[in-house]
Amino acid sequence: MATRIRPSSKRCAVIGGSGFLGRHLVEKLVDRGYSVSVFDIRQSYELPGVSFHQGDLCDKQALLSALEDVSLVFHCASPAPASDDRLLFERVNIKGTQTVIQACIDAGVQKLVLTSSASVVFEGTDVKNGKEDLPYAKRPIDYYTQTKIEQEKLVLKACDQQKGFLTVAIRPHGIFGPRDPQLVPTLVDAARQGKMKFIIGDGTNLVDFTYVENVVHGHILAAECLRADSPICGKPYHITNDEPVRFWDFMSEILVGLGYAAPRFHLPYGLVYGIALLLWLLTWILRPFMSFKPTFTPMRVALAGTYHYYSCERAKEHLGYKPVVSLKEGIKRTVESYPQLRRGA
Numbered sequence: 001m002a003t004r005i006r007p008s009s010k011r012c013a014v015i016g017g018s019g020f021l022g023r024h025l026v027e028k029l030v031d032r033g034y035s036v037s038v039f040d041i042r043q044s045y046e047l048p049g050v051s052f053h054q055g056d057l058c059d060k061q062a063l064l065s066a067l068e069d070v071s072l073v074f075h076c077a078s079p080a081p082a083s084d085d086r087l088l089f090e091r092v093n094i095k096g097t098q099t100v101i102q103a104c105i106d107a108g109v110q111k112l113v114l115t116s117s118a119s120v121v122f123e124g125t126d127v128k129n130g131k132e133d134l135p136y137a138k139r140p141i142d143y144y145t146q147t148k149i150e151q152e153k154l155v156l157k158a159c160d161q162q163k164g165f166l167t168v169a170i171r172p173h174g175i176f177g178p179r180d181p182q183l184v185p186t187l188v189d190a191a192r193q194g195k196m197k198f199i200i201g202d203g204t205n206l207v208d209f210t211y212v213e214n215v216v217h218g219h220i221l222a223a224e225c226l227r228a229d230s231p232i233c234g235k236p237y238h239i240t241n242d243e244p245v246r247f248w249d250f251m252s253e254i255l256v257g258l259g260y261a262a263p264r265f266h267l268p269y270g271l272v273y274g275i276a277l278l279l280w281l282l283t284w285i286l287r288p289f290m291s292f293k294p295t296f297t298p299m300r301v302a303l304a305g306t307y308h309y310y311s312c313e314r315a316k317e318h319l320g321y322k323p324v325v326s327l328k329e330g331i332k333r334t335v336e337s338y339p340q341l342r343r344g345a
């Protein structure tokens with residue numbers, strides 16, 4: 001049974017609060033009576049009750065000014081997975097997270113909630129109803145995943161009930177919703193280039209896509225349940241819609257909802273994965289001379305052609321988590337939120 005504390009009048013901070021998930025989280029926190037301090041390298045909006053601090057999370061002094069009088073920190077900043085920039089991921093996700101932890105400790109922050117990712121256990125092979133006790137990927141499929149693993153380990157290891165610094169990690173999977181700069185825009189871009197005619201594999205693979213408000217709900221529950229005597233200290237939690245869906249059915253619903261044709265023709269998974277790997281190698285070799293971003297990266301092909309859905313039983317049991325928006329409703333709201341991406345717009 002989840003023990004909850006009332007939202008305090010104290011300030012909380014959202015690192016990465018200008019991003020897709022971060023902004024939805026900030027909006028919900030404000031609704032719930034928190035006063036929020038956003039720390040981000042960019043400011044993308046203004047909101048009453050929210051103060052903005054622009055800076056790089058690798059800069060401890062800059063962080064400290066945003067953490068003044070803050071007891072709860074959400075860390076949901078990361079470079080975009082598509083950047084595929086190893087040095088950037090290492091600097092921000094690993095060294096930057098060490099800086100965030102140290103800044104929290106120095107500022108007297110009591111709780112740190114990290115946005116991790118369910119992909120920390122994904123190696124490109126099927127994961128069916130994966131639980132949190134699955135081992136971290138030994139051969140992570142990209143630099144993003146590799147550094148998300150290190151980041152999660154750092155945050156969970158920093159949990160110290162004696163010293164009163166409590167940490168927890170939320171592992172969402174396939175977040176979607178209004179203002180997402182990644183999933184729907186990439187899909188529509190591929191459709192507009194005529195690249196979404198094909199289904200990779202037999203099209204029966206089940207995966208999790210999680211509506212952004214459910215992810216926000218999981219974060220807030222975790223923050224409010226995090227106490228020195230709680231079983232959630234230092235643990236990771238999957239947060240999903242708890243409705244695994246066929247990858248290609250989900251993509252088709254979004255595409256058709258926006259006026260594009262659903263993919264129809266099947267291509268063998270191994271062939272497409274091999275081509276994506278070759279293309280990735282080629283872009284890596286040519287990187288000093290030219291920049292080229294293939295649509296079908298090995299990570300995207302692996303996600304499109306395998307099973308990857310996760311159990312959120314632990315979150316239900318320890319946090320009292322239950323999705324608040326169904327997949328059907330989430331898809332409807334998402335499609336309606338992108339009039340500019342409709343066919344012919």
Ligand SMILES: NC(=O)c1ccc[n+]([C@@H]2O[C@H](COP(=O)([O-])OP(=O)(O)OC[C@H]3O[C@@H](n4cnc5c(N)ncnc54)[C@H](O)[C@@H]3O)[C@@H](O)[C@H]2O)c1
Nearest residue numbers: 016018019020021040041056057076077078115117174175
């Ligand atoms: N989108 C998904 O499907 C998904 C799924 C699982 C986990 N996650 C995790 O959720 C978090 C949020 O992802 P998102 O989809 O909202 O991404 P996003 O790119 O929209 O937001 C990330 C934010 O971090 C900020 N940021 C990046 N580098 C920074 C730095 N050095 N200093 C300060 N701020 C910096 C960016 O400016 C941006 O506003 C990330 O940690 C990501 O790994 C995302």
Ligand SMILES: CC(C)CCC[C@@H](C)[C@H]1CC[C@H]2C3=C(CC[C@]12C)[C@@]1(C)CC[C@H](O)[C@@H](C(=O)O)[C@@H]1CC3
Nearest residue numbers: 081117118119172173174175183186187190300304
């Ligand atoms: C061109 C098509 C084959 C696919 C077009 C849609 C893709 C851009 C998305 C489908 C699944 C998405 C996804 C992520 C990014 C966008 C997709 C590949 C993540 C890798 C983003 C980072 C998260 O941590 C991952 C997670 O574990 O949730 C995402 C997994 C799904």
